[in-house]
Amino acid sequence: MRLLRRFLRDIGSSYVPDEVVNINNKRFTSPIDPPINIPQQIYTGYYLGQNRRRFEPSSILLQRLAQESSIHKVYVDRDTAWLFVVGKDVFDENIIGKTDGVRLGGYCLVMYGDDCIGYGRYETSLDRRVVKNLYDIGDFLRREQE
Amino acid sequence: MSGREWFIERYHAMGSTLTGNETTSQAIRVNPHKVTDTELVQTLTEQGVQLEKIPFLDHGYKVKSSPFSLGATIEYLLGFYSLQETASQYPMQVLAPTSSDLVLDMASAPGGKTTQASAYMQNKGTIVAIDVNRERLYATENNVERCGVTNASIHHIDALDLPEKPGFTKVLLDAPCSGNYVTDPNWFNKRAQQDIIRNVEQQKRLLAKACALLKPGGTLVYSTCSLEPEENELNIQWLLDNYTIELAPLSGPGSPALKEINNTILHEQVAYCRRFWPEQTGSQGFFVARVVKK
Numbered sequence: 001m002r003l004l005r006r007f008l009r010d011i012g013s014s015y016v017p018d019e020v021v022n023i024n025n026k027r028f029t030s031p032i033d034p035p036i037n038i039p040q041q042i043y044t045g046y047y048l049g050q051n052r053r054r055f056e057p058s059s060i061l062l063q064r065l066a067q068e069s070s071i072h073k074v075y076v077d078r079d080t081a082w083l084f085v086v087g088k089d090v091f092d093e094n095i096i097g098k099t100d101g102v103r104l105g106g107y108c109l110v111m112y113g114d115d116c117i118g119y120g121r122y123e124t125s126l127d128r129r130v131v132k133n134l135y136d137i138g139d140f141l142r143r144e145q146e
Numbered sequence: 147m148s149g150r151e152w153f154i155e156r157y158h159a160m161g162s163t164l165t166g167n168e169t170t171s172q173a174i175r176v177n178p179h180k181v182t183d184t185e186l187v188q189t190l191t192e193q194g195v196q197l198e199k200i201p202f203l204d205h206g207y208k209v210k211s212s213p214f215s216l217g218a219t220i221e222y223l224l225g226f227y228s229l230q231e232t233a234s235q236y237p238m239q240v241l242a243p244t245s246s247d248l249v250l251d252m253a254s255a256p257g258g259k260t261t262q263a264s265a266y267m268q269n270k271g272t273i274v275a276i277d278v279n280r281e282r283l284y285a286t287e288n289n290v291e292r293c294g295v296t297n298a299s300i301h302h303i304d305a306l307d308l309p310e311k312p313g314f315t316k317v318l319l320d321a322p323c324s325g326n327y328v329t330d331p332n333w334f335n336k337r338a339q340q341d342i343i344r345n346v347e348q349q350k351r352l353l354a355k356a357c358a359l360l361k362p363g364g365t366l367v368y369s370t371c372s373l374e375p376e377e378n379e380l381n382i383q384w385l386l387d388n389y390t391i392e393l394a395p396l397s398g399p400g401s402p403a404l405k406e407i408n409n410t411i412l413h414e415q416v417a418y419c420r421r422f423w424p425e426q427t428g429s430q431g432f433f434v435a436r437v438v439k440k
Binding site: 030031032033034035036037038039040041042043044045046047058059060063078081082085112115117137138140141143144 | 218220223224225248272273274276283284285286287288290291292294296297298299300301302303308309311313314359
């Protein structure tokens with residue numbers, strides 16, 4: 001729970017999931033109660049994400065957070081979105097829109113239109129301002145290759 | 147007995163005119179959780195993808211051409227669509243689960259039909275998705291997450307180990323089977339009659355389990371991607387002979403199932419099932435039955 005709470009705090013979310021279930025280091029809420037007793041459950045209900053080095057939010061959680069108006073967001077075009085989902089950072093000049101309050105050192109969602117494609121930290125790297133990629137939905141492809 | 151000629155001769159004896167060289171186009175299924183058909187078709191068309199609606203599917207499109215891999219686009223990663231072969235989109239459409247159903251997907255990996263069920267159920271009700279193969283269940287987990295499914299419980303378990311309690315209103319058994327040559331160019335070299343016999347025994351065990359898990363009045367959809375009558379019509383005949391079930395008529399794609407096999411006349415309801423001959427449907431070979439537990 002600690003890493004999940006820290007992630008939600010860092011990203012600026014007011015979301016407090018109730019009844020968080022832990023299965024193999026993955027966190028779920030709104031668990032499903034099967035109509036018969038079935039062992040060896042590996043996934044249930046609303047998937048929040050998993051603990052690795054830091055908490056990695058699920059794409060389901062990211063889409064939910066994208067609805068919160070108080071969370072900082074940067075918007076990118078298609079080309080930049082693709083670079084982001086293959087793991088690259090977003091250079092400041094490639095950001096086509098920002099919500100108020102995106103500040104250096106702060107966390108923000110990376111948005112392609114109305115859809116969240118990951119999140120990062122707005123920081124300075126080699127004298128350039130970037131959104132440092134901390135997680136992106138290209139992870140689905142990386143998982144398929146594992 | 148095996149080999150290309152043996153199989154093709156067998157299919158011709160069943161009334162098919164297939165050549166053994168049939169192929170199928172890639173197909174996608176739009177995820178209505180995330181996007182409308184119109185929106186997705188417009189987005190992909192703008193990027194040079196040519197799509198054609200598959201008339202008998204609710205959200206299925208044939209990919210006529212694409213300048214890039216459709217398994218690696220932003221829209222795919224956002225869960226706007228799944229790659230799912232034409233015929234394999236049909237069983238869940240036949241099961242048509244609703245938001246009040248308790249659904250069991252008995253051989254769920256890699257999860258395409260599980261996500262399709264959730265779309266029909268508008269992410270409500272309950273889906274229990276199981277599979278015996280842990281490696282393939284990773285794909286189920288990924289697909290369920292990618293498509294925004296929140297009404298599923300996934301379990302790594304052999305369906306035959308499930309407790310025999312009638313808890314489900316709808317069951318999909320897309321059974322492990324011999325497959326067919328359309329999606330596997332080496333199929334004719336790999337398959338022999340012994341494989342079919344082995345699969346039939348497993349399919350009967352799974353069918354029996356599916357009946358035990360289904361509530362009275364509930365619906366089981368049984369499907370295979372096999373063209374072999376032992377895995378299809380004869381399994382359904384066996385089910386009619388041994389369980390208090392009846393078959394519900396299916397209309398739509400494919401042909402009525404075979405009525406007679408090796409001079410044996412089958413129960414008239416067996417013809418309610420649908421058989422997909424590749425040369426007629428432009429899809430892989432397939433078989434679908436809708437079974438209602440009395």
